Amino acid sequence: MAIMISGASSPLYASRRRKNGITMxxxxxxxxxxxxxxxxxxxxxxxxxxxxxxxxxxxxxxPPPGAAGGLLNPIxxxxxxxxxxxxxxxxxxxxxxxxxxxxxxFDKLSTVVxxxxxxxxxxxxxxxxxxxxxxxxxxxxHFSGWxxxxxxxxxxxxxxxxxxxxxxxxxxxxxxxxxASIGLPRSLMxxxxxxxxxxxxxxxxxxxxxxxxxxxxxxxxxxxxxxQFWTNNMNAPVSSLPVVIFQFALSPYKDxxxxxxxxxxxxxxxxxxxxxxxxFLGGQSKKP
Amino acid sequence: xxxxxFQSGGAASVAEQVDRAKVLQRLRLGDTAFxxxxxxxxxxxxVILSGIIFSLVYGAWPALQKFGFNFLIEESWNPVTEHFGxxxxxxxxxxxxxxxxxxxxxxxLFIALFLTELCPLWLRRPVGIAIELLAGIPSxxxxxxxLFVFAPFLQQHVQPFLIAAFGNVPVLSTLFExxxxxxxxxxxxxxxxxxVLPFITSISRxxxxxxxxxxxxxAYGLGCTTWEVARYVVLPFTRVGVIGGVxxxxxxxxxxxxxxxFVIGNAHRISGSILAPxxxxxxxxxxxxxxAVGDLYTSSLIALGLILFxxxxxxxxxxxxxxxxxxxxxxx
Numbered sequence: 001m002a003i004m005i006s007g008a009s010s011p012l013y014a015s016r017r018r019k020n021g022i023t024m025x026x027x028x029x030x031x032x033x034x035x036x037x038x039x040x041x042x043x044x045x046x047x048x049x050x051x052x053x054x055x056x057x058x059x060x061x062x063p064p065p066g067a068a069g070g071l072l073n074p075i076x077x078x079x080x081x082x083x084x085x086x087x088x089x090x091x092x093x094x095x096x097x098x099x100x101x102x103x104x105x106f107d108k109l110s111t112v113v114x115x116x117x118x119x120x121x122x123x124x125x126x127x128x129x130x131x132x133x134x135x136x137x138x139x140x141x142h143f144s145g146w147x148x149x150x151x152x153x154x155x156x157x158x159x160x161x162x163x164x165x166x167x168x169x170x171x172x173x174x175x176x177x178x179x180a181s182i183g184l185p186r187s188l189m190x191x192x193x194x195x196x197x198x199x200x201x202x203x204x205x206x207x208x209x210x211x212x213x214x215x216x217x218x219x220x221x222x223x224x225x226x227x228q229f230w231t232n233n234m235n236a237p238v239s240s241l242p243v244v245i246f247q248f249a250l251s252p253y254k255d256x257x258x259x260x261x262x263x264x265x266x267x268x269x270x271x272x273x274x275x276x277x278x279x280f281l282g283g284q285s286k287k288p
Numbered sequence: 289x290x291x292x293x294f295q296s297g298g299a300a301s302v303a304e305q306v307d308r309a310k311v312l313q314r315l316r317l318g319d320t321a322f323x324x325x326x327x328x329x330x331x332x333x334x335v336i337l338s339g340i341i342f343s344l345v346y347g348a349w350p351a352l353q354k355f356g357f358n359f360l361i362e363e364s365w366n367p368v369t370e371h372f373g374x375x376x377x378x379x380x381x382x383x384x385x386x387x388x389x390x391x392x393x394x395x396x397l398f399i400a401l402f403l404t405e406l407c408p409l410w411l412r413r414p415v416g417i418a419i420e421l422l423a424g425i426p427s428x429x430x431x432x433x434x435l436f437v438f439a440p441f442l443q444q445h446v447q448p449f450l451i452a453a454f455g456n457v458p459v460l461s462t463l464f465e466x467x468x469x470x471x472x473x474x475x476x477x478x479x480x481x482x483x484v485l486p487f488i489t490s491i492s493r494x495x496x497x498x499x500x501x502x503x504x505x506x507a508y509g510l511g512c513t514t515w516e517v518a519r520y521v522v523l524p525f526t527r528v529g530v531i532g533g534v535x536x537x538x539x540x541x542x543x544x545x546x547x548x549x550f551v552i553g554n555a556h557r558i559s560g561s562i563l564a565p566x567x568x569x570x571x572x573x574x575x576x577x578x579x580a581v582g583d584l585y586t587s588s589l590i591a592l593g594l595i596l597f598x599x600x601x602x603x604x605x606x607x608x609x610x611x612x613x614x615x616x617x618x619x620x
Binding site: 016017019020023024026027028029030031033034035037038040041044045048091092093095096098099100102103104109110112113115116117118119120122123124125126127128130131133134135138154157158161185186187188190211214215216217218221222225242245246249250257260261264267268271272275279 | 315316318319321322323325326327328329330331332333334336337339340343344346347394395396398399401402403405406407415417418419420421422424425426427428429430431432433435436437482485486489513514515516518536539540542543544545546549550570573574577578590593596597600601604605608
């Protein structure tokens with residue numbers, strides 16, 4: 001009798017099985033759907049980007065329409081602005097993360113900072129551009145590479161705060177207690193013990209931040225603006241790879257569009273490399 | 289002799305004590321200094337946020353003063369007569385995000401279900417990483433891909449089909465009215481869907497994995513199918529977390545700039561058809577800010593930015609509260 005009820009012939013059982021079959025198929029299809037976008041985007045990007053990739057891209061300036069040229073000035077501009085942004089944003093982020101994890105883990109201030117930081121983490125980057133425009137560009141009266149760097153730094157800070165806090169929280173308290181028991185003051189304990197234990201994870205955070213800002217376009221549009229030429233002057237408009245891609249892709253000129261694809265490929269490769277290295281480091285630090 | 293020895297020993301220990309006190313004093317100073325420096329850095333995070341709010345309000349003030357509440361409901365956007373209204377970009381922002389969510393939420397949840405319940409263990413990591421790589425691709429790549437590959441494809445293959453299929457259906461015919469431009473609200477929505485899919489997937493996967501195995505095993509033990517376990521055990525348990533993840537993705541979609549700017553068409557009007565070009569708040573700012581002449585024009589664009597920030601702030605704050613609630617529950 002029991003066998004009869006639970007047997008495959010029961011209509012209820014059949015309908016449950018059918019429902020399960022349908023939804024599970026949908027799950028497979030959804031995964032295929034999601035992954036095929038990745039394949040499609042990367043496929044087209046490599047196809048279009050590689051055809052324009054040559055030594056010239058890295059050695060020549062951006063051309064006027066119709067002439068040959070490369071992407072040297074935007075690449076250098078991006079590198080310099082990213083570097084300065086990390087230089088400003090990392091210490092701030094690490095210190096703030098240290099406060100959240102070490103000094104004020106259960107503070108009211110920390111709860112608020114954590115909440116606000118999480119919001120800044122996914123706040124629209126174009127708003128950051130407007131903010132820096134208001135406080136720097138409008139005050140100084142001209143666009144500049146400094147403003148672009150500051151805008152990127154504003155994006156770096158929340159990423160670094162978050163990962164620093166997370167990684168320091170993972171450091172076992174026994175390490176801290178051991179340091180305290182031999183009379184190490186708290187600041188030295190943090191610098192010599194906690195930072196060292198969390199180092200890999202904190203570097204991961206910085207790498208992720210670099211990956212994040214190396215593709216950012218919106219905050220640079222009206223801070224660093226763009227520059228057709230080489231410049232050493234961070235007080236002047238500086239060209240950057242994403243902004244050049246934006247400008248060139250929307251232009252009607254064929255060779256500009258090709259350079260845009262090549263630039264897009266360079267950025268994507270850089271970002272993917274950074275996130276793979278970051279993942280590798282992060283995976284190492286989480287294991288023990 | 290003994291006395292002298294004692295004396296000298298005492299002197300040494302006094303000197304030592306003074307030394308010690310000095311070192312301790314220095315350490316104490318360093319300690320307090322470091323503590324205050326980290327505290328100041330934490331406060332900087334708050335300063336950044338208030339700085340953003342203050343500078344946006346300050347910049348938007350002339351426009352808000354001139355147009356008042358009408359700024360929110362007027363459609364005209366005319367730099368020549370200097371008459372600006374924000375409703376068209378607001379509408380575009382909301383509609384594109386809605387389209388994105390309609391597609392990305394179910395697909396993302398199903399992928400998360402696949403990753404947590406169906407996927408063989410050896411495949412879990414590669415698929416998870418692939419999805420996260422999709423999240424790491426900068427938005428400008430989605431934009432250029434959308435402009436050169438996706439929009440022409442939609443224009444030639446998908447949109448004519450949509451127009452033909454729904455042209456005679458009452459409500460849908462308005463939605464799919466007009467010529468197939470390729471670029472427009474629908475294209476932007478679809479690109480956004482691809483962009484936010486990884487966020488939804490990775491957050492829901494994380495919260496699905498947080499379900500205690502005992503609960504799932506109990507349900508399986510009762511004879512539940514995988515779908516029934518997902519629907520009646522996993523989903524109810526993780527509901528707050530999933531909602532939080534979806535809101536987080538919505539926050540991203542609302543504020544996304546580059547992917548949308550390429551394919552939206554930048555037309556300041558509200559059209560019933562989702563095939564028509566439109567604009568979003570972020571695309572308007574990206575397209576027009578550097579070319580804006582006149583204080584009122586600039587100020588109106590900053591006012592748009594303020595509106596965007598307020599909307600995303602509310603959505604993101606809600607998302608964080610939801611995720612915090614889930615964590616609190618998992619913690620206890």
